[in-house]
Ligand SMILES: NC(=O)c1ccc[n+]([C@@H]2O[C@H](COP(=O)([O-])OP(=O)(O)OC[C@H]3O[C@@H](n4cnc5c(N)ncnc54)[C@H](O)[C@@H]3O)[C@@H](O)[C@H]2O)c1
Ligand SMILES: O=C(O)C(=O)C[C@@H](O)[C@H](O)[C@H](O)COP(=O)(O)O
């Protein structure tokens with residue numbers, strides 16, 4: 301594609317799909333639908349949230365209508381609490397009211413919350429309709445790629461879900477310019493994660509370019525998101541359903557997801573929780589005898605970004621330990637952790653002593 305648009309592919313045979321990254325894409329959604337043969341006679345449901353609606357829903361809908369499509373809009377409250385069965389039910393009602401049929405498409409326009417929710421709607425409505433991701437947060441470079449879709453349960457993150465791939469991902473970098481700074485910082489956690497698991501040079505680049513990234517410098521942001529999506533696309537292409545390799549994308553999430561659930565969804569942003577979790581995993585690396593500088597480098601980078609690196613002191617350690625038992629990697633009574641072995645490399649450990657994890661959680665609590 302022309303116009304400074306970069307393209308990556310998630311290689312899944314017949315279900316392969318492109319990730320388009322660049323400026324000015326929202327206004328091209330309709331053309332892309334037409335080029336890709338999306339049915340004109342079947343209505344589309346655009347799912348978005350209250351903040352994104354005002355900013356970007358109109359452009360996307362107009363672009364689709366210009367090509368003859370019928371689009372209905374469903375708006376959910378902004379934030380993590382919308383990843384619930386209640387809101388899911390509202391979205392199924394919206395599908396029915398808009399008259400979606402088996403050739404219809406659900407579009408997710410927003411961050412990871414909207415993407416995960418809308419994807420689960422697309423996966424389940426009539427046992428599956430077409431699905432397109434239009435991410436609008438930095439964090440959503442991760443969530444829009446790879447087909448993990450889900451809603452939360454009070455006790456566990458993402459515990460009700462499916463693997464359901466989109467047909468394309470259209471990442472309009474212009475939309476990121478309206479992000480609040482807290483969301484920018486939180487989104488950078490997953491960017492850094494992709495470096496920490498795969499590419500030491502990219503971690504060094506992130507470290508050198510924190511100021512530019514925080515200032516939403518278009519060139520730096522475009523590069524960082526392309527590199528992040530590239531790692532994600534490679535990993536998902538090799539192991540779509542997390543039989544082995546894909547678990548590395550979960551670096552920092554064993555602790556992070558537990559913190560989100562225990563704090564109450566939305567208190568700690570996902571990116572904030574996993575920044576803390578990644579510091580915890582780096583500390584675990586030290587326990588296994590890997591270079592202690594892994595923890596220092598990881599923590600220093602998150603501090604430079606301005607992400608939290610300590611567990612809020614009011615969270616209860618027993619509750620955090622209990623919540624970790626609902627992690628999807630937990631198996632046969634054993635916690636499973638993604639552990640860095642160096643900057644840019646990780647291994648999956650099934651032999652982590654619970655006592656070590658408790659010690660790390662206690663040690664990372666504010667005030668300790
Ligand atoms: N499926 C996956 O593989 C995957 C990967 C990573 C994270 N996730 C999930 O993603 C979720 C977090 O996603 P998120 O951080 O994008 O949160 P989010 O979707 O809640 O978006 C963050 C906030 O920014 C606002 N917003 C979104 N785009 C905006 C824009 N362009 N301008 C101004 N405001 C904007 C939203 O209204 C919201 O308040 C979590 O639920 C997490 O579990 C899923
Ligand atoms: O795509 C993956 O695989 C990931 O683990 C990416 C994570 O960043 C993301 O938060 C994912 O939703 C977590 O998956 P879960 O299986 O632990 O719920």
Ligand SMILES: [Zn+2]
Nearest residue numbers: 490553570574
């Ligand atoms: Zn994540």
